[in-house]
Amino acid sequence: MVxxxxxxxGGLPLTPGGKTELETAKTPNLDxxxxxxxxxxxxxxxPGIAPGSGPGHLGLFGYDPLKYVIGRGALEATGIGFQxxxxxxxxxxxxxxxxxxxxxxxxxxxxxxxxxxxPLAVKLRDVKIPGIEVFVEPVKEHRFVxxxxxxxxxxxxKDTDPQKTGVSPLKAEAVDAGSQKTADVxxxxxxxxxxxxxxxxxxNGLTLRGFASRPNLPTYExxxxxxxxxxxxxxxxxxxxxxxxxxxxxxxxxxxEQVDLLKQHWNDYDFFFLHFKYTDSTGEDGNFNEKVKKIExxxxxxxxxxxxxxxxxxxxxxxxxxxxxxxxxxxxxxxxLVSDCCRTDGHKTFGENTSIQGGLGQFxxxxxxxxxxxxxxxxxxxxx
Amino acid sequence: MVxxxxxxxGGLPLTPGGKTELETAKTPNLDxxxxxxxxxxxxxxxPGIAPGSGPGHLGLFGYDPLKYVIGRGALEATGIGFQxxxxxxxxxxxxxxxxxxxxxxxxxxxxxxxxxxxPLAVKLRDVKIPGIEVFVEPVKEHRFVxxxxxxxxxxxxKDTDPQKTGVSPLKAEAVDAGSQKTADVxxxxxxxxxxxxxxxxxxNGLTLRGFASRPNLPTYExxxxxxxxxxxxxxxxxxxxxxxxxxxxxxxxxxxEQVDLLKQHWNDYDFFFLHFKYTDSTGEDGNFNEKVKKIExxxxxxxxxxxxxxxxxxxxxxxxxxxxxxxxxxxxxxxxLVSDCCRTDGHKTFGENTSIQGGLGQFxxxxxxxxxxxxxxxxxxxxx
Numbered sequence: 001m002v003x004x005x006x007x008x009x010g011g012l013p014l015t016p017g018g019k020t021e022l023e024t025a026k027t028p029n030l031d032x033x034x035x036x037x038x039x040x041x042x043x044x045x046x047p048g049i050a051p052g053s054g055p056g057h058l059g060l061f062g063y064d065p066l067k068y069v070i071g072r073g074a075l076e077a078t079g080i081g082f083q084x085x086x087x088x089x090x091x092x093x094x095x096x097x098x099x100x101x102x103x104x105x106x107x108x109x110x111x112x113x114x115x116x117x118x119p120l121a122v123k124l125r126d127v128k129i130p131g132i133e134v135f136v137e138p139v140k141e142h143r144f145v146x147x148x149x150x151x152x153x154x155x156x157x158k159d160t161d162p163q164k165t166g167v168s169p170l171k172a173e174a175v176d177a178g179s180q181k182t183a184d185v186x187x188x189x190x191x192x193x194x195x196x197x198x199x200x201x202x203x204n205g206l207t208l209r210g211f212a213s214r215p216n217l218p219t220y221e222x223x224x225x226x227x228x229x230x231x232x233x234x235x236x237x238x239x240x241x242x243x244x245x246x247x248x249x250x251x252x253x254x255x256x257e258q259v260d261l262l263k264q265h266w267n268d269y270d271f272f273f274l275h276f277k278y279t280d281s282t283g284e285d286g287n288f289n290e291k292v293k294k295i296e297x298x299x300x301x302x303x304x305x306x307x308x309x310x311x312x313x314x315x316x317x318x319x320x321x322x323x324x325x326x327x328x329x330x331x332x333x334x335x336x337l338v339s340d341c342c343r344t345d346g347h348k349t350f351g352e353n354t355s356i357q358g359g360l361g362q363f364x365x366x367x368x369x370x371x372x373x374x375x376x377x378x379x380x381x382x383x384x
Numbered sequence: 385m386v387x388x389x390x391x392x393x394g395g396l397p398l399t400p401g402g403k404t405e406l407e408t409a410k411t412p413n414l415d416x417x418x419x420x421x422x423x424x425x426x427x428x429x430x431p432g433i434a435p436g437s438g439p440g441h442l443g444l445f446g447y448d449p450l451k452y453v454i455g456r457g458a459l460e461a462t463g464i465g466f467q468x469x470x471x472x473x474x475x476x477x478x479x480x481x482x483x484x485x486x487x488x489x490x491x492x493x494x495x496x497x498x499x500x501x502x503p504l505a506v507k508l509r510d511v512k513i514p515g516i517e518v519f520v521e522p523v524k525e526h527r528f529v530x531x532x533x534x535x536x537x538x539x540x541x542k543d544t545d546p547q548k549t550g551v552s553p554l555k556a557e558a559v560d561a562g563s564q565k566t567a568d569v570x571x572x573x574x575x576x577x578x579x580x581x582x583x584x585x586x587x588n589g590l591t592l593r594g595f596a597s598r599p600n601l602p603t604y605e606x607x608x609x610x611x612x613x614x615x616x617x618x619x620x621x622x623x624x625x626x627x628x629x630x631x632x633x634x635x636x637x638x639x640x641e642q643v644d645l646l647k648q649h650w651n652d653y654d655f656f657f658l659h660f661k662y663t664d665s666t667g668e669d670g671n672f673n674e675k676v677k678k679i680e681x682x683x684x685x686x687x688x689x690x691x692x693x694x695x696x697x698x699x700x701x702x703x704x705x706x707x708x709x710x711x712x713x714x715x716x717x718x719x720x721l722v723s724d725c726c727r728t729d730g731h732k733t734f735g736e737n738t739s740i741q742g743g744l745g746q747f748x749x750x751x752x753x754x755x756x757x758x759x760x761x762x763x764x765x766x767x768x
Binding site for chain 1: 419420724725726727728729730741742743744745746747751753754755756757758759763765766767768
């Protein structure tokens with residue numbers, strides 16, 4: 001099985017009644033697949049709800065994004081490619097500027113530049129807390145990530161950011177007894193880190209936010225009995241795939257390299273998730289024509305995937321990113337499934353309007369994996 | 385945002401394969417909106433379920449009608465335009481005829497005429513109960529409404545109507561401890577009221593049914609952050625809108641006056657609900673041609689709404705009322721949503737069959753408000 005996740009695939013026309021990016025793109029290979037496949041419109045979460053990348057991918061992976069929630073800190077760590085382990089607590093950190101009284105004068109340390117802030121994260125690795133491994137990773141500008149690893153850590157701890165200036169950062173405070181140790185460790189981290197940062201012109205203080213345990217997601221092996229691999233370029237999607245137990249394969253930098261890896265590892269896994277970022281980023285940029293081009297690039301690699309003769313091939317996305325809106329949106333995502341038993345719906349092209357009329361109708365993203373497994377002959381009967 | 389609720393909008397053809405009322409009506413303005421909008425078929429509650437006005441409108445307003453229930457008494461009070469306050473208990477009353485032994489000889493007081501029964505409700509206002517405000521309002525024929533207002537009243541009290549003749553009315557009996565005070569107050573009301581009615585030729589007794597607290601519905605302001613107004617003609621719909629915190633605007637008697645009010649108050653609210661009754665009442669009458677005419681009247685005012693340039697314009701109904709069935713029905717309701725980012729679905733007309741093929745597909749009514757908010761750019765992303 002191959003699931004090709006074209007991030008933000010769905011779009012909008014620039015003028016009502018016009019064509020979307022996908023409908024504008026010349027996609028002979030998608031069209032050929034449409035002719036022998038079945039299409040539908042995937043609702044990422046619920047009608048009207050635009051998801052972030054976390055819930056968007058959870059849905060595609062078959063996990064109800066309303067039931068499984070990836071906490072802010074865990075998503076942030078995942079987003080920079082940090083491989084969270086069960087029991088880890090991840091925290092989003094912000095550098096701030098403290099005045100001589102220890103009160104916050106700038107909550108974002110003057111939006112310090114990344115090349116100034118990155119070395120600070122390295123310095124903060126000098127924090128030592130007995131029995132706890134502390135990881136500090138730079139993010140952009142005033143942001144960093146802290147991951148605490150050790151026994152007995154839970155993630156229910158309040159933010160230390162008071163959300164205003166003129167007051168000192170708050171102490172980390174546990175919301176429940178199980179998180180007391182995390183709060184204590186966080187306060188020790190803050191104390192040592194504040195000493196390390198003392199004397200910095202802008203970033204002489206810090207706040208911690210979005211404490212979150214690694215989400216407890218059952219793995220693809222456990223849920224589906226699948227040996228699954230993810231072939232992605234960007235850390236966020238590698239991270240999301242690893243949260244559901246997919247093996248991260250290779251270090252591809254281009255779609256072509258991703259398909260190379262797919263071929264190389266074809267016999268090693270039951271399921272491959274390939275992530276294609278640029279349908280989203282061009283949409284976010286509001287660049288209709290560029291998004292069209294990226295869809296055409298995607299189309300161009302399809303024959304190389306098809307020639308592997310996957311039992312089930314799915315082309316979809318985690319949400320729509322219409323260049324008209326320059327953002328993730330709620331619009332259902334055109335989704336195409338090809339197998340020998342998919343019940344072809346007769347469409348000869350693949351796009352937003354055909355998907356609405358497709359044989360899969362409109363369906364919640366979380367059901368796509370069941371459809372994939374069924375088409376692969378990997379689901380037994382329900383009941384006798 | 386404007387939501388135009390054409391009550392009972394959906395219909396049926398008189399002969400299989402024929403056209404419905406909406407498909408028969410000449411609706412150039414709806415057709416023009418369809419060409420730049422997206423349509424779908426709204427399922428009021430669940431497939432096969434015909435809702436009453438209460439659950440029908442709760443769904444349209446975005447409240448799951450299976451979760452939020454308006455008790456019979458509360459709906460009855462709302463239906464006559466009584467503005468229930470939190471903590472009120474509303475009760476449906478029936479006049480009955482008692483024989484010389486105090487047993488019921490007619491459960492509906494010989495279906496006493498409204499002009500005979502209405503003065504009785506005024507007499508019953510003489511009931512005085514310390515610490516409790518008692519409101520008595522006439523309804524049609526043998527029916528009236530009692531509202532009890534005061535501290536500590538809950539609505540879990542059994543009906544006093546024994547559902548048969550030859551026995552005396554029951555005592556009001558609390559189902560739980562929290563409703564004991566209500567039962568006591570109701571029994572005191574019954575005692576005093578029975579004295580007041582003594583000597584009436586038909587209506588010399590009464591029964592109480594459908595005890596119900598005002599439903600505890602979060603408001604539009606709380607749920608959606610919307611300042612919302614309702615422009616309705618009939619008390620029931622004003623009442624339903626006020627239960628979700630909409631402001632009732634003006635005293636329109638016609639659709640034209642409703643649109644006048646919309647224009648006058650255009651800058652005062654974020655969201656307007658306009659209710660049009662006559663698509664339902666003509667359906668209930670089984671008058672196909674008249675329902676067609678009412679739909680054409682509705683169509684005729686649309687340009688005056690469109691020229692206000694609403695960010696989102698929705699035309700829908702709370703349920704279908706096919707004149708063929710002369711009643712509310714379960715059939716999905718044609719629903720049209722127009723915005724600049726709605727993803728137009730290419731239909732050029734608006735009707736039952738196009739709505740089934742529309743870009744919104746078939747959806748539960750409770751999701752319509754999320755779609756409205758999304759199209760208005762008023763919903764943030766879910767997750768990061």
